[in-house]
Amino acid sequence: ETGVTQSPTHLIKTRGQQVTLRCSSQSGHNTVSWYQQALGQGPQFIFQYYREEENGRGNFPPRFSGLQFPNYSSELNVNALELDDSALYLCASSWTGEGAPLHFGNGTRLTVT
Amino acid sequence: EDQVTQSPEALRLQEGESSSLNCSYTVSGLRGLFWYRQDPGKGPEFLFTLYSAGEEKEKERLKATLTKKESFLHITAPKPEDSATYLCAVQHDAGNMLTFGGGTRLMVKP
Numbered sequence: 001e002t003g004v005t006q007s008p009t010h011l012i013k014t015r016g017q018q019v020t021l022r023c024s025s026q027s028g029h030n031t032v033s034w035y036q037q038a039l040g041q042g043p044q045f046i047f048q049y050y051r052e053e054e055n056g057r058g059n060f061p062p063r064f065s066g067l068q069f070p071n072y073s074s075e076l077n078v079n080a081l082e083l084d085d086s087a088l089y090l091c092a093s094s095w096t097g098e099g100a101p102l103h104f105g106n107g108t109r110l111t112v113t
Numbered sequence: 114e115d116q117v118t119q120s121p122e123a124l125r126l127q128e129g130e131s132s133s134l135n136c137s138y139t140v141s142g143l144r145g146l147f148w149y150r151q152d153p154g155k156g157p158e159f160l161f162t163l164y165s166a167g168e169e170k171e172k173e174r175l176k177a178t179l180t181k182k183e184s185f186l187h188i189t190a191p192k193p194e195d196s197a198t199y200l201c202a203v204q205h206d207a208g209n210m211l212t213f214g215g216g217t218r219l220m221v222k223p
Contacts, residue, residue, distance in 0.1 A: 004156070031209060033209065033210065035211075035213075040215075041215055041216075042117075042119075042200055042202075042213030042214050042215045042216050043157070043200075043211075043213050044213070045210045045211065045212070048208070048209060048210060055208070056208045056209070056210050058210065090156050090157070092156075094209060096209065098144060098145075099144050099145035099162055099164055099204065100209070101145075101147060101159045101162050102147075102159070102209070102211060103159060104149075104156035104157045104158070104159075105156050106154070106155050106156045107155075107156050109154075
């Protein structure tokens with residue numbers, strides 16, 4: 001069974017630039033979600049995709065957007081990067097079943113300078 | 114709005130010294146309470162799901178319990194390899210999203 005994989009592992013960008021992060025879901029999972037984790041804090045929900053449609057969104061501005069592909073892989077795009085966007089970005093996949101646990105990748109560490 | 118508070122923020126134990134981590138939560142319609150372990154530079158690793166008050170789950174030296182307002186993660190005779198940040202999260206009945214607490218950073222000294 002292949003787990004959740006994310007790329008790249010680290011990224012450095014300049015304020016105002018755009019970034020795309022990628023995620024491959026765990027085999028057999030049909031839902032993918034993205035979380036932002038600032039240093040020393042718990043992860044915060046950005047959004048979730050099911051059947052290529054966004055079906056839940058946290059308190060993040062529209063410059064955070066995403067895609068889910070037919071093979072359940074996913075992208076997170078962030079436009080007009082700000083210094084506060086520096087964080088660990090985590091992708092998680094799961095089934096949609098009630099109480100199904102989310103399985104996380106090891107994240108992408110984004111630094112905005 | 115769902116809220117999750119974990120305490121203490123950090124905990125130092127000697128090897129073999131048992132203790133408990135607390136997770137207090139407020140959620141409208143609990144679908145599940147989740148415990149995760151996170152090592153530095155890694156993503157959270159799933160440990161347990163608890164669904165209803167009174168439920169208990171065990172895995173090696175860890176035991177998770179749930180009441181209507183709190184969950185506890187009991188660590189019995191911890192070893193240095195148990196050192197990590199332990200995260201608690203709730204999922205309410207409107208979707209799959211998780212609301213996390215800030216975590217407890219556990220350090221076990223030999």
